[in-house]
Amino acid sequence: MKIIAIVNQKGGVGKTVTAVNLAVGLAREGKKVIAIDFDAQGSLTVSLGYSEQDKMDTTVSTVLEKIIEDKPIAPDEGILHHEEGIDLLPANIELSGLEVTLVNTMSRECVLREYLKTISNSYDIAVIDCSPSLGMLTINALTAADEVIIPVQAQYLSIKGMEQLFRTIGRVRKQLNPNLQIGGVLITMADLRTNYTKDIISLLHNSYGRKIKIFDSVIPLSVRAAEMSAEGKSIYLHDPNGKVSIAYKGFIKEVG
Structure with missing residues (x-):
């Protein structure tokens, strides 16, 4: 099972939208995929249509507590099957x-x-949607992951904050998970009509392009992506022919 963590300590950069559409997009390519919500706000859970997450008896917390206490876990425990x-x-x-x-x-x-x-034989891919912090939960995700995908909003402050994230990834690689790779940086919420956005994208390529893969697919700014979360559907169902859907399909091909 390949494990992909979607990580950025900055909030509001499209992590959850990317996690939903990566997971569903890979499933549409025939992969068996589990998405793991690793944010106490439950954004991924809500975005997939489970809006009463605080009433759930069994969640990621339940199974991890059992790991800590060395208690047995049922094979399907806490796992929901999305349409x-x-x-x-x-x-x-x-x-x-x-x-x-x-x-x-x-x-x-x-x-x-x-x-x-414990679930690695049941899936081809796990996609982990991390919380917007570099705390112990995100360190757990990085320690477990084979690959990190970093969604970055096309704004100067988003790029500025990446150095801290790269340092954290470097420390995890050195001390806990030597096989951890950066799968790439995905530019999200980009208003491609403005020169500012084009300048930021150029800055990102000039600053990091030689060291890190920057996906060719750029996710455009669109109200459709926000609507998708409220509907509990992926962008492929919500707006199949829209520009965000087309961009995520291109991203899926790049992820492979």
């Missing part, structure tokens, strides 16, 4: 409490990795 052909391990506010618990846990960075080993 678009992916599975989801949901999250809710309980994940905030788990982050506090992890601080005093042995091998605290490896708890998610241990859980993913």
Whole structure:
């Protein structure tokens, strides 16, 4: 099972929209995919149509607590089956409490990795939607992942914040997960009509293009992407012929 973490400590850069459309897009290509919500706000869970996430009895927190306490986990425990052909391990506010618990846990960075080993034979790909921070949950995701995809909004401050993320990835690679790769940077929410956006994209390529893959697909700014989250559907169902859908289809081909 290949594990892809969608990471950026800055909020509002299109992480969850990217996680939904990456997971569903890969499933449409015939892959068996599980999406894992690793944000206490439960954005991925809500975006896939499960709006009452705080009433859920079993979530990612439940199974990780069982890993910490060395209790058995049922093969399908907590996993929801979405109509678009992916599975989801949901999250809710309980994940905030788990982050506090992890601080005093042995091998605290490896708890998610241990859980993913238990389901690795059931899926081709896991897509982890991380919280907008570089705390213990995100470190767990990076320790478990084979690859990181970094969505970046076409704005100067978004690019400025990437240095800190690269340092964190470097530390995780050195100390916890030597196989961790940066799959690439995905430019999101880009208003391609403006010179400002074009300048930011050029700055990104000039600053990082030699060291890190920057996906050719650029996700345009569109109200359709915001509507998608409220509908509980991927962009492929919500607006199949729209520019965001076409851009994500191109991105899926690049991810492979």
